[in-house]
Amino acid sequence: MAILRDSAFGGGSPEFGDAILARKSKKKIGEILIDQGSVDQNALIEAIQSAKESGKRVGEVLVEKGVCTEADVARALATQFGVEFIDLSKPESMIKIDPTLIDIAQQRKHSVLPMRKEQGALVVCVYDPTDLDGLDFIGILKSLRVEIGGIAARTQLVEYISGAVSGPNVTEKSGPDFKRPLRGASFDKSTDKSTDKSTDKSTDKSSDTSVDIDAGNINVNDKSVIKLVERIIVEAVMGRASDIHIEPRKENVLLRYRIDGVCIQRDVIPKSMQNQVLARVKLMAGVNISERRIPQDGRIKQVIEGKAVDFRVSACPAVHGESIVLRILRPDSARIGLVGLGFQQDNLDTFNRIIRRPNGIFLVTGPTGSGKTTTLYSALNDLNTEDRKIITAEDPVEYAFKGINQVQVREAIGLTFSTILRSMLRQAPNIILVGEIRDREVADIAIQAALTGHMVFSTLHTNDAPSAITRLIDMGVKPFLVASSIQAVMGQRLVRILCEKCKAPDDKIDRKVLQLVGMTDEEINHGTMMKAVGCGACDGTGYRGRRAIFELMNMNSEIRDLAFNRSGISKLRAAAIRGGMRSLVEDGKIKILKGMTTPSEIANFAQIEGFTPTEVHAT
Numbered sequence: 001m002a003i004l005r006d007s008a009f010g011g012g013s014p015e016f017g018d019a020i021l022a023r024k025s026k027k028k029i030g031e032i033l034i035d036q037g038s039v040d041q042n043a044l045i046e047a048i049q050s051a052k053e054s055g056k057r058v059g060e061v062l063v064e065k066g067v068c069t070e071a072d073v074a075r076a077l078a079t080q081f082g083v084e085f086i087d088l089s090k091p092e093s094m095i096k097i098d099p100t101l102i103d104i105a106q107q108r109k110h111s112v113l114p115m116r117k118e119q120g121a122l123v124v125c126v127y128d129p130t131d132l133d134g135l136d137f138i139g140i141l142k143s144l145r146v147e148i149g150g151i152a153a154r155t156q157l158v159e160y161i162s163g164a165v166s167g168p169n170v171t172e173k174s175g176p177d178f179k180r181p182l183r184g185a186s187f188d189k190s191t192d193k194s195t196d197k198s199t200d201k202s203t204d205k206s207s208d209t210s211v212d213i214d215a216g217n218i219n220v221n222d223k224s225v226i227k228l229v230e231r232i233i234v235e236a237v238m239g240r241a242s243d244i245h246i247e248p249r250k251e252n253v254l255l256r257y258r259i260d261g262v263c264i265q266r267d268v269i270p271k272s273m274q275n276q277v278l279a280r281v282k283l284m285a286g287v288n289i290s291e292r293r294i295p296q297d298g299r300i301k302q303v304i305e306g307k308a309v310d311f312r313v314s315a316c317p318a319v320h321g322e323s324i325v326l327r328i329l330r331p332d333s334a335r336i337g338l339v340g341l342g343f344q345q346d347n348l349d350t351f352n353r354i355i356r357r358p359n360g361i362f363l364v365t366g367p368t369g370s371g372k373t374t375t376l377y378s379a380l381n382d383l384n385t386e387d388r389k390i391i392t393a394e395d396p397v398e399y400a401f402k403g404i405n406q407v408q409v410r411e412a413i414g415l416t417f418s419t420i421l422r423s424m425l426r427q428a429p430n431i432i433l434v435g436e437i438r439d440r441e442v443a444d445i446a447i448q449a450a451l452t453g454h455m456v457f458s459t460l461h462t463n464d465a466p467s468a469i470t471r472l473i474d475m476g477v478k479p480f481l482v483a484s485s486i487q488a489v490m491g492q493r494l495v496r497i498l499c500e501k502c503k504a505p506d507d508k509i510d511r512k513v514l515q516l517v518g519m520t521d522e523e524i525n526h527g528t529m530m531k532a533v534g535c536g537a538c539d540g541t542g543y544r545g546r547r548a549i550f551e552l553m554n555m556n557s558e559i560r561d562l563a564f565n566r567s568g569i570s571k572l573r574a575a576a577i578r579g580g581m582r583s584l585v586e587d588g589k590i591k592i593l594k595g596m597t598t599p600s601e602i603a604n605f606a607q608i609e610g611f612t613p614t615e616v617h618a619t
Contacts, residue, residue, distance in 0.1 A: 074153040
């Protein structure tokens with residue numbers, strides 16, 4: 001039995017309301033819950049009273065009070081309205097859903113799951129059968145009658161749409177199930193039909209080299225491909241991935257996600273789908289889908305789970321086809337606050353004093369992916385007040401901030417870092433952010449800005465904080481300018497943090513790794529050493545989330561003299577430690593002893609000489 005929603009041409013709302021009343025059981029939801037054994041009389045009376053006072057529904061109140069579950073309420077609603085209850089946590093329920101019938105964006109927006117088409121009607125599953133506006137819209141969009149054929153629990157339905165329902169234990173899992181296939185049998189069958197004319201021609205089998213093909217043969221609007229790409233994007237975002245890697249190989253296409261800094265293989269896409277998937281992503285990114293010989297960059301903007309998410313897309317030609325990487329840019333990650341970055345209190349106090357100085361240069365160093373931009377954005381967000389003018393030069397602008405003037409570097413038209421910097425100085429800013437100091441010209445202008453009363457933030461690619469001094473001098477910047485303009489240099493790395501739900505005390509500590517991170521027996525005995533275990537919340541890795549480890553070198557007279565005299569890195573590092581700098585490893589030790597991470601993680605990401613990551617992962 002299904003509830004009819006005749007919305008094919010925007011009409012039928014009154015009739016549908018009548019249809020609901022006709023189908024609806026005379027019993028109230030509370031009576032049905034009592035009949036099911038889900039609640040007792042006293043609990044129901046209390047819930048009814050609370051519902052009247054709060055304006056909420058009785059079912060909502062019962063779930064909030066923990067009297068019954070969302071599934072209990074959904075089952076009662078299904079009985080009340082005479083439709084099927086669908087338990088989306090059970091694998092057998094999956095065959096009742098056909099997500100290809102409605103665009104996933106509309107599914108998310110209206111909380112509707114399509115089930116099937118029958119006799120000119122679209123049958124759907126909802127969690128609230130009285131919410132009619134969304135069904136009206138879908139009926140108009142599809143020019144079909146809409147019928148409610150099933151009711152599911154709200155959380156299960158929302159998670160299913162986001163690709164997060166994995167099975168009976170879904171409540172124990174906080175993200176998507178990466179073991180669940182992205183493609184079903186019906187999906188593969190429909191896709192195979194659509195790719196008959198566009199079977200991969202980008203690989204010359206005789207020479208294994210990429211050749212151009214006619215993009216006109218590729219159907220980038222194929223529903224199956226749209227569905228796959230959409231599912232990949234949503235799943236990666238919900239699964240806390242920072243990057244999506246689509247990598248063509250000789251026999252197939254490898255799909256990988258980078259989560260907490262580590263690449264994991266998600267799925268293998270058939271080679272026959274390669275051209276369509278790559279073209280679909282490029283189309284979404286706004287780049288030329290027929291150009292496969294040169295690298296291209298683009299952006300995708302989408303709203304996922306009610307939050308705006310940007311994707312920075314890079315397409316690079318390779319032997320077996322274009323390799324595409326989607327960098328996921330979450331606005332919230334740039335606004336986590338300075339405390340959330342992982343500072344120890346003494347370093348945080350020093351950092352706050354430095355960034356509030358009226359002039360000078362503050363540099364953040366580290367390799368790609370070490371969180372430098374996030375640190376600087378967090379600092380700017382903290383400094384962004386009405387009495388300060390802040391201008392940034394970035395390549396690219398990753399996150400938009402209200403109240404900050406952000407300028408995108410565009411080398412093709414001559415809008416370089418140096419050009420923007422010169423223009424900035426005529427804008428009378430208090431604070432300037434330069435995305436990266438890449439050459440002497442940019443370094444010279446940044447130093448001149450610092451010496452003329454501006455506070456300048458920037459990044460530099462060096463392995464540690466003291467190396468920034470020698471790097472600038474090697475670029476050709478005069479040593480006395482380096483010594484006089486730099487206020488501080490901070491090196492950082494990102495390390496994985498142990499999952500709070502499954503971490504456990506480590507009874508078998510690897511002494512070799514402890515020696516590498518410089519831990520003494522006294523420190524080991526007085527600290528709390530924890531190990532990674534693995535559970536549903538962390539996808540079995542034992543880690544969930546990352547924090548930074550820092551070494552903050554505050555310039556003093558000794559370090560300035562060494563910089564002026566072109567001293568080597570070893571002397572600069574020794575002076576910095578004497579001046580109070582705590583090294584990356586020392587900062588990591590504190591997090592180890594607090595039970596936040598493991599010795600192997602610090603030894604790996606702090607790049608300790610003599611440490612081989614595989615030695616630890618094998619233990």
